[in-house]
Amino acid sequence: MPLPPLKEQFATLIATPSVSCTQASLDMPNQPVIDVLATWLGDLGFTCEVQQVAPGKANLLASFGTGPGGLVLAGHSDTVPFDERLWATNPLALTEQGDRWLGLGVCDMKGFFPLVIEAVKPLLSQPFKQPLLVLATCDEESSMSGAKALAEAGKPLGRAAVIGEPTGLKPIRLHKGVMMERIDILGQSGHSSDPSLGHSAMEAMHAVMGELIGLRQHWQAVYNNPQFGVPQPTLNLGCIHGGDNPNRICGQCSLEFDLRPLPGMDPAQLRAAIAQKLNPLAERYQVKIDYAPLFDEVPPFEQAADAELVQVAERLTGHRAEAVAFGTEAPYFQKLGSQTIVLGPGDIRCAHQPGEYLELSRLEPTVRLLRELIQHYCLAPA
Structure with a gap:
C-alpha cells in the first residue's frame, strides 16, 4: 500500500483518538496510533519494535540503519482529553482554516510524526552510517509510563535525541520539573x-x-x-x-x-x-x-550549553537554546545516554486547548530542519 501524502497522514492520526488521562473513564489505548505508524514506517523499510507497556498501551521503536550512535526523533502518541462542545471544529478531524490546520494533537504532538516521515523519505536511498530511530511513546500526558518503561529497560537509544514538542522551532535545553x-x-x-x-x-x-x-x-x-x-x-x-x-x-x-x-x-x-x-x-x-x-515527578531537565546537539540545533535554527516551564520526556532519554533537546513546530500556547492548531508556514521549515539533523547524525557522522 503506498504511503499516504502528508496531509492525509495528519488526518489519519488526528482521527485515531488516543486520549491519556488519569481518569479511567476518559483514558484510551494508544495501540491504534502505534499500529498506523508501524505500518507506514515498516513500508519505508524501518525495522519496527513494539514495546508493550500496559494493556492497550505501547511504545514504538522504528529504526533505519544499524550500529551505535545515531539520532532519535521522538514524540508521544497520546493527547489530552477534550470537550467537543468547546471546539468550533471537530477535534478528531483535520480542518484547514486559513493558514492553519486544526485538530486534537496536530500541535501536541501527533503532527510531528508525518513531518519526520516527510523529512526522511528522500534520504532512504543513501547509506546510513549511523541509525535513525523514530520513537513514539504512550501516556506522556498522564503518567509518562512509556518513557519510564524505556528508561527502566535501559537500552541505549542514540547519540542524540530530539523531542518534537511544541517549541515554535526554537531549541529548548532546560525545563522545570513537575x-x-x-x-x-x-x-x-x-x-x-x-x-x-x-x-x-x-x-x-x-x-x-x-x-x-x-x-x-x-x-x-x-x-x-x-x-x-x-x-x-x-x-x-x-x-x-x-x-x-x-x-x-x-x-x-x-x-x-x-x-x-x-x-x-x-x-x-x-x-x-x-x-x-x-x-x-x-x-x-x-x-x-x-x-x-499524586504522580511520580517529572525531573527537571538540563542539557549542557556546549553539547554538540545544542550547538547543531542553534546553528540550524538560528536561535539560541532556551528554557521552558512545561515538562517533557527529556530527562528519561537523557538517562539513557542521549544528548537531548526539545524542538518542534507547534506553539505551546494553543496546546491542551480547544482549537489546537499548527501553522502551515511551519511545515516546510520543520521538514528541512529534520532532514538536516538526519544528514548530520546519520549520513555524514565524523
Missing part, C-alpha cells in the same frame, strides 16, 4: 458549639498551607535561573476540599498542589523538607497528616 502532590488531614468532627469535642482538620490545613507558603518563599529566595520566563521555582495551591457543614468541626481536609522545581533541585529533598514541616503540625493539632505524590 511535582503534583496531595496532603490529606484526618481530624475529629464534633459539635461546633464546643471546640473541645473535636480536632479541626481545616485549621490544621490552614497551618499546613502557611508552612508551604513559607517553604515557597525560602526556595524562591535561594533558587533563581534567569533563563526561565519565571526564574524561580513555583508552588501552586491548586485545590482544597474539606468539611461538610458550618456547625460541625471539620473532620477531614485535602489539599492538592503543584511544585515546579528548577534544574539542580532534587524532588526527594523537596519532599523531605515538606514532610519535616508537617510532622510537628500533626502533633500540635492532634490530627493525622498523610502526604504523598
Whole structure:
C-alpha cells in the first residue's frame, strides 16, 4: 500500500483518538496510533519494535540503519482529553482554516510524526552510517509510563535525541520539573458549639498551607535561573476540599498542589523538607497528616550549553537554546545516554486547548530542519 501524502497522514492520526488521562473513564489505548505508524514506517523499510507497556498501551521503536550512535526523533502518541462542545471544529478531524490546520494533537504532538516521515523519505536511498530511530511513546500526558518503561529497560537509544514538542522551532535545553502532590488531614468532627469535642482538620490545613507558603518563599529566595520566563521555582495551591457543614468541626481536609522545581533541585529533598514541616503540625493539632505524590515527578531537565546537539540545533535554527516551564520526556532519554533537546513546530500556547492548531508556514521549515539533523547524525557522522 503506498504511503499516504502528508496531509492525509495528519488526518489519519488526528482521527485515531488516543486520549491519556488519569481518569479511567476518559483514558484510551494508544495501540491504534502505534499500529498506523508501524505500518507506514515498516513500508519505508524501518525495522519496527513494539514495546508493550500496559494493556492497550505501547511504545514504538522504528529504526533505519544499524550500529551505535545515531539520532532519535521522538514524540508521544497520546493527547489530552477534550470537550467537543468547546471546539468550533471537530477535534478528531483535520480542518484547514486559513493558514492553519486544526485538530486534537496536530500541535501536541501527533503532527510531528508525518513531518519526520516527510523529512526522511528522500534520504532512504543513501547509506546510513549511523541509525535513525523514530520513537513514539504512550501516556506522556498522564503518567509518562512509556518513557519510564524505556528508561527502566535501559537500552541505549542514540547519540542524540530530539523531542518534537511544541517549541515554535526554537531549541529548548532546560525545563522545570513537575511535582503534583496531595496532603490529606484526618481530624475529629464534633459539635461546633464546643471546640473541645473535636480536632479541626481545616485549621490544621490552614497551618499546613502557611508552612508551604513559607517553604515557597525560602526556595524562591535561594533558587533563581534567569533563563526561565519565571526564574524561580513555583508552588501552586491548586485545590482544597474539606468539611461538610458550618456547625460541625471539620473532620477531614485535602489539599492538592503543584511544585515546579528548577534544574539542580532534587524532588526527594523537596519532599523531605515538606514532610519535616508537617510532622510537628500533626502533633500540635492532634490530627493525622498523610502526604504523598499524586504522580511520580517529572525531573527537571538540563542539557549542557556546549553539547554538540545544542550547538547543531542553534546553528540550524538560528536561535539560541532556551528554557521552558512545561515538562517533557527529556530527562528519561537523557538517562539513557542521549544528548537531548526539545524542538518542534507547534506553539505551546494553543496546546491542551480547544482549537489546537499548527501553522502551515511551519511545515516546510520543520521538514528541512529534520532532514538536516538526519544528514548530520546519520549520513555524514565524523
